[in-house]
Amino acid sequence: MSDVKKIKVEICLGxxxxxxxxFRLSSLEEQLPPxxxxxxxxxxxxxxxxxxxxxxxxxxxxxxxxxxxxxxxVEKVIxxxxxxxxxxxxxx
Amino acid sequence: MAExxxxxxxxxxxxxxxxxEVCGDDFLFERLEGENRHLAVLSDGLGSGxxxxxxxxxxxxxxxxFIRSDMDVMLSAETIMDTLPVCEVRKxxxxxxxxFDLQIGGKSRIIEMDNPPFIHLRNGKDLKVSRQAMTSERWxxxxxxxxxxxxxxxxxxxxxxxxxxxxxxxxxxxYKFGWRREGALEFIQETIAADPAISARDLSQKVVYAARxxxxxxxxxxxxxxxxxxxxxxxxxxxxxxxxxxAESDAAYADLVRNFDGKVxxxxxxxxxxxxxxxxxxxxxxxxxxxxxxxxxxxxRMQGVDLVTEGILTLTDVTQRLEADTPLDTPVPLxxxxxxxxxxxxxxxxxxxxTKVNEAHQDPSLPVDLEIRRNIVRRLxxxxxTKYRKRVLMRFF
Numbered sequence: 440m441s442d443v444k445k446i447k448v449e450i451c452l453g454x455x456x457x458x459x460x461x462f463r464l465s466s467l468e469e470q471l472p473p474x475x476x477x478x479x480x481x482x483x484x485x486x487x488x489x490x491x492x493x494x495x496x497x498x499x500x501x502x503x504x505x506x507x508x509x510x511x512x513v514e515k516v517i518x519x520x521x522x523x524x525x526x527x528x529x530x531x
Numbered sequence: 532m533a534e535x536x537x538x539x540x541x542x543x544x545x546x547x548x549x550x551x552e553v554c555g556d557d558f559l560f561e562r563l564e565g566e567n568r569h570l571a572v573l574s575d576g577l578g579s580g581x582x583x584x585x586x587x588x589x590x591x592x593x594x595x596x597f598i599r600s601d602m603d604v605m606l607s608a609e610t611i612m613d614t615l616p617v618c619e620v621r622k623x624x625x626x627x628x629x630x631f632d633l634q635i636g637g638k639s640r641i642i643e644m645d646n647p648p649f650i651h652l653r654n655g656k657d658l659k660v661s662r663q664a665m666t667s668e669r670w671x672x673x674x675x676x677x678x679x680x681x682x683x684x685x686x687x688x689x690x691x692x693x694x695x696x697x698x699x700x701x702x703x704x705x706y707k708f709g710w711r712r713e714g715a716l717e718f719i720q721e722t723i724a725a726d727p728a729i730s731a732r733d734l735s736q737k738v739v740y741a742a743r744x745x746x747x748x749x750x751x752x753x754x755x756x757x758x759x760x761x762x763x764x765x766x767x768x769x770x771x772x773x774x775x776x777x778a779e780s781d782a783a784y785a786d787l788v789r790n791f792d793g794k795v796x797x798x799x800x801x802x803x804x805x806x807x808x809x810x811x812x813x814x815x816x817x818x819x820x821x822x823x824x825x826x827x828x829x830x831x832r833m834q835g836v837d838l839v840t841e842g843i844l845t846l847t848d849v850t851q852r853l854e855a856d857t858p859l860d861t862p863v864p865l866x867x868x869x870x871x872x873x874x875x876x877x878x879x880x881x882x883x884x885x886t887k888v889n890e891a892h893q894d895p896s897l898p899v900d901l902e903i904r905r906n907i908v909r910r911l912x913x914x915x916x917t918k919y920r921k922r923v924l925m926r927f928f
Contacts, residue, residue: 452816452828453800454843455891458899462828465821483816485807485831485839486800490891498891 445480446523448516449502453486461499467513475520537635537684538765538878539569541920543758544735546694546743548579549751555583556692556756559591561599562920569633570598573758575646575692577618577625583754586615586626594630594642604642608675609667629690631760633682641688643676647712649690651680655723657716686762687731689719694755695738699745710745730876731759765922767793768877772842773885773904774801775928784928785809787883788836794873797833799842802885807833814839825864838873840866843892843901849874850911853918880915882925884908 450456450464468481487502489495496509501516508519543558555578561570572594576586590611597607615624627645641649643662651658662676682688695715699706706714718741723729729737738757746752769791775784785806788795797803807814812834820829827848831839849867852859853874863871874880884905892901908925915921 450818451800452821452831452841454841454901455889455894455897457828457841457844458897458901462821465818468818481818483818483821483829483831484800485803485814485816485841488801488804491889 446478446504446520447502448479448481448520449484449487450481450511451487451489451498451500451502452483453488453490455490456487456499459498461501461511464499464501464511464513464516467516470513470517471520472517475517475524478524479520536764537762538922539633539635540731540761540763540878541569541571541758542731542735543573543756544732544739545754545756546739546751548694548754551580551754553581553584554756555579555587555754556694557584557587557591558756558758559595560920561595563599567635567637569631569635569760570595571631571633571758571760572598572628573646573690573692573756574626574628575694575754575756577621577623579754582618583626586624589615590626590628594628598630598632598642604677605665605667605675608642608644608673609669612667612670612673627692629758631688631690633688633760635682635762637681639680639682641678641680643678644673647691647693647696647715648676649688650712650716650719651682652687652689652719652723653683653685655720655727657720682762684762684764687723687734688760689734689738689758691715691738691742691757692754694751694753695742695757697753698742698755702745702747706745710742714745715742728763731761732875734761735759763878765878766876767791768796768873768880769793769883770796770798770880771802771806771883771885772798772846772908773928774799774805774887776886780928781805782809784883784885793879794837794877795835796838796840796870796873797836798840798846798870799885801889802842803831803833803839806836810835812836820865824866825862827864827866830866830869838866838869840870843904843907844899845870846904846907846911847902850907850914853911853914874915874921875919877921879922880924882908882912882923883928884925885928 487500499511501508501511541560545554547554556575558573572591574587574590576583617624629646630642633639660678662678665675697709700709735757815832828841849870912923912925915923
């Protein structure tokens with residue numbers, strides 16, 4: 440499976456996201472279910488710059504591939520990842 | 532080297548006599564920017580503890596005041612001796628002092644009374660200083676010495692209390708009569724030979740710890756102080772925080788980083804993103820560090836930049852820690868530790884503040900109050916100047 444492109448998960452560590460709990464997502468990598476472990480790459484991000492954009496909900500934000508997830512929690516991120524993998528593991 | 536290219540780093544490191552809460556030696560520094568003058572005073576009060584501290588503090592305060600106003604040397608010394616309270620036990624009033632009045636690019640004066648003689652080092656060499664002795668008619672047993680020197684870039688001036696000179700007194704071997712000026716000088720020369728650009732702060736610490744280690748069981752049997760004044764090429768630091776008011780300025784903003792000769796800190800997610808985009812240098816944020824980073828987002832990395840941090844929370848935390856007279860009882864976040872260390876190592880700090888406001892920070896539903904960037908940077912500038920004697924420049928972008 441190593442040649443499959445991994446889905447990139449970027450956790451925003453900017454001010455707004457951090458004070459609204461993005462640091463709790465630091466345990467995401469350990470909490471990934473077995474079927475996602477090798478499919479996902481979790482990284483930090485200085486700022487996703489969406490907190491001042493009204494098209495999105497509330498911080499904390501996570502970017503999964505190209506998709507922005509608001510009010511992000513470990514459970515919510517895993518849910519989105521499962522949907523993506525089920526839909527063919529596309530990075531889009 | 533032009534006068535402006537010399538920074539006078541003045542530091543003093545101290546350890547208290549074992550069992551005492553305060554140090555019986557005191558020091559004061561003052562920078563008179565307009566006159567290109569730097570003043571420094573070290574005093575050792577008789578005995579140790581509060582009484583000694585009081586004598587020493589009175590002495591440094593008076594000496595600094597007198598030297599600043601160019602009062603006659605003998606009159607100043609007599610006034611200090613007349614003013615100090617008399618010790619109940621020893622029936623004398625006493626505190627030693629060394630006063631430096633440095634004129635960069637001109638003649639400097641040093642006034643000494645009973646401290647171990649100061650050391651003037653140039654390229655590691657102990658320069659011979661000629662001293663003019665003066666005695667007071669009213670205090671015939673006290674000897675005040677005046678010397679005049681020309682200090683140039685690269686020079687170091689070092690003075691210590693007798694806690695250094697008498698370290699190891701009574702111990703068998705080489706230092707049975709104490710470390711003395713010779714022993715300390717040899718140690719200082721070796722330390723500089725191994726690290727020619729060692730800062731005043733690091734050198735003063737090394738001397739004090741080395742002195743303590745000469746004593747039996749590594750104890751402080753006296754207050755131990757070492758003051759180092761180092762005339763050096765300024766160590767520069769640039770801190771960028773906040774996005775520029777107009778996006779058209781982003782490229783010029785990032786160029787500040789590309790062209791800077793010194794250390795660089797980027798403080799703020801958007802700030803880091805702008806520089807990363809303009810200079811094509813990726814930001815490396817290690818998510819695994821989050822758990823170890825304490826209560827703030829972890830330090831991040833970028834090529835050619837010494838530290839990348841979150842903005843407002845980090846700057847607020849660092850400012851509070853720098854302002855606090857006693858260390859805050861909360862654990863120091865990793866990122867604050869790194870930023871404070873970079874500030875402390877630097878002489879000239881340029882704070883560039885992008886003035887675009889992030890509306891999301893003004894949301895009343897946020898669980899913490901976020902300071903306006905400009906205000907927190909002003910506070911930071913103030914504490915770096917007044918408490919840490921840094922030369923600080925602030926500008927808006």
